[in-house]
Amino acid sequence: MPDGVNVAGAVQAPGTGQRILGWLKGHMDLVFRIARTLAPILVVRIRGRTWALVTRYDDVQEVLSRPNVFDVPYAPKIATIMDGDNIFLGMRDEERYTRDKTNMRMTAPRAEAVARVGPETARLAAAVIDRARPAGRLDLAMELTQDVTTRLFGSYLGTPGRSLRGFSDQARGLFGYMFADLFDDPARKLAAEPLAAAMRGYVEETIAARKLARGKHDDVLERCLAFQEMGLPGFSDREIRNNMIGLIVGALPQPPMVIPQLFEVLLDRPRELAAAQAAALAGDDAMLARHVFEASRFYPLTPGLFRNCLEDYRLAAGTWRARTIPAGAFVMAATRSAMFDGRKLRDPRAFRTDRPAEAYMHFGYGMHECFGVYMNRVMIPEICKAVLRLPDLRRAAGPAGRLRMDDEFGIFPMNLTIEFG
Numbered sequence: 001m002p003d004g005v006n007v008a009g010a011v012q013a014p015g016t017g018q019r020i021l022g023w024l025k026g027h028m029d030l031v032f033r034i035a036r037t038l039a040p041i042l043v044v045r046i047r048g049r050t051w052a053l054v055t056r057y058d059d060v061q062e063v064l065s066r067p068n069v070f071d072v073p074y075a076p077k078i079a080t081i082m083d084g085d086n087i088f089l090g091m092r093d094e095e096r097y098t099r100d101k102t103n104m105r106m107t108a109p110r111a112e113a114v115a116r117v118g119p120e121t122a123r124l125a126a127a128v129i130d131r132a133r134p135a136g137r138l139d140l141a142m143e144l145t146q147d148v149t150t151r152l153f154g155s156y157l158g159t160p161g162r163s164l165r166g167f168s169d170q171a172r173g174l175f176g177y178m179f180a181d182l183f184d185d186p187a188r189k190l191a192a193e194p195l196a197a198a199m200r201g202y203v204e205e206t207i208a209a210r211k212l213a214r215g216k217h218d219d220v221l222e223r224c225l226a227f228q229e230m231g232l233p234g235f236s237d238r239e240i241r242n243n244m245i246g247l248i249v250g251a252l253p254q255p256p257m258v259i260p261q262l263f264e265v266l267l268d269r270p271r272e273l274a275a276a277q278a279a280a281l282a283g284d285d286a287m288l289a290r291h292v293f294e295a296s297r298f299y300p301l302t303p304g305l306f307r308n309c310l311e312d313y314r315l316a317a318g319t320w321r322a323r324t325i326p327a328g329a330f331v332m333a334a335t336r337s338a339m340f341d342g343r344k345l346r347d348p349r350a351f352r353t354d355r356p357a358e359a360y361m362h363f364g365y366g367m368h369e370c371f372g373v374y375m376n377r378v379m380i381p382e383i384c385k386a387v388l389r390l391p392d393l394r395r396a397a398g399p400a401g402r403l404r405m406d407d408e409f410g411i412f413p414m415n416l417t418i419e420f421g
């Protein structure tokens with residue numbers, strides 16, 4: 001097969017990209033399966049640009065392990081949000097990347113995932129569920145997970161927002177702009193600009209207010225200011241603002257995506273649901289987490305992670321499937337496909353709870369692996385546990401009992417109502 005299949009003649013009209021993506025979305029796992037077998041590294045030219053789809057486990061990890069060849073595409077959108085600046089999510093493997101990610105890790109120590117995030121998540125989830133108990137109905141998206149996530153990170157980061165709903169809507173709008181606007185739609189940029197300005201304004205005011213009330217909080221913002229006082233590089237007001245916005249936009253929207261999606265899977269699998277419930281009731285957190293992340297494999301956050309290829313690169317060199325990805329190509333490292341690659345995973349289409357940790361790439365892979373990974377591993381199962389412990393758990397009747405996504409981006413769960421008791 002040639003290194004680039006030019007389909008430019010066939011694909012011209014505006015919106016074609018969206019239509020192709022729409023079709024692929026509906027048939028994703030089948031397309032990935034065929035691609036993994038016949039063209040594991042697919043390189044095509046569409047409308048003058050080279051696109052590469054990488055579907056095998058090893059190759060996906062190779063792409064994600066070369067951050068200076070396969071660069072994250074987020075910097076231009078981050079610049080819109082941060083008024084011209086970048087944050088570590090948008091950087092290559094460079095000095096500032098390491099400094100800034102290390103700085104933020106110092107403000108949110110890994111040990112706090114278990115010691116603080118876990119118990120706080122359990123408390124917040126119990127409060128929502130107690131309110132839902134009399135009616136015996138609960139929406140897992142906006143009512144439960146959005147509420148818990150926004151409150152949890154509001155207090156842990158030190159940025160609760162002016163209103164819970166408004167703040168999480170703002171974060172979701174910015175997340176959609178950053179990650180779901182593949183074709184750089186000018187309308188999306190116009191919509192994101194005022195959201196970004198409002199977010200910057202809020203975080204700047206919060207930093208200024210905190211400077212007048214120091215020593216009363218124990219959160220990420222307080223620790224940033226303590227490091228600023230110590231004179232550590234990377235903690236100017238503006239850098240604190242940018243990194244705080246990065247965490248807010250990363251943290252708030254994603255658990256409310258992943259959790260309803262994995263319940264959409266579990267609720268259709270009575271045997272696995274029963275086993276997950278048994279683990280939740282028995283307090284077997286390890287087994288519960290295995291069920292949760294395995295269910296998520298069947299409906300993960302995203303089909304894949306995108307990268308800009310900066311130089312000609314021979315991927316899977318030395319194998320029959322090796323292909324040269326040219327500089328300028330837009331590459332999708334299909335993590336969803338990788339998590340179904342039978343060359344790495346035993347019995348990939350089966351729901352199994354005995355998979356090794358490396359079967360999963362829910363939180364990315366390589367240098368840009370999720371900053372919140374340790375928190376996610378605790379908080380996601382904790383929220384699920386609160387739901388799985390409910391007696392007689394089932395989908396609500398009618399459309400409310402089916403996962404409904406947002407109209408604007410089509411990636412955010414808006415509702416999945418369950419009944420219980």
Ligand code: HEM
Nearest residue numbers: 088089250251254255258301305363364367368370371372
């Ligand atoms: C369900 C929850 C979450 C999921 C599924 C998730 C997923 C991901 C993934 C896949 C990446 C890698 C992006 C790439 O390589 O292109 C990532 C990066 C990142 N995530 Fe998360 N995330 C979650 C929660 C969080 C939370 C709670 C925070 C903050 C507290 C956070 C902050 C970040 C940041 C700052 C990065 C950039 C890391 C870097 O560039 O080194 N995420 N996340």
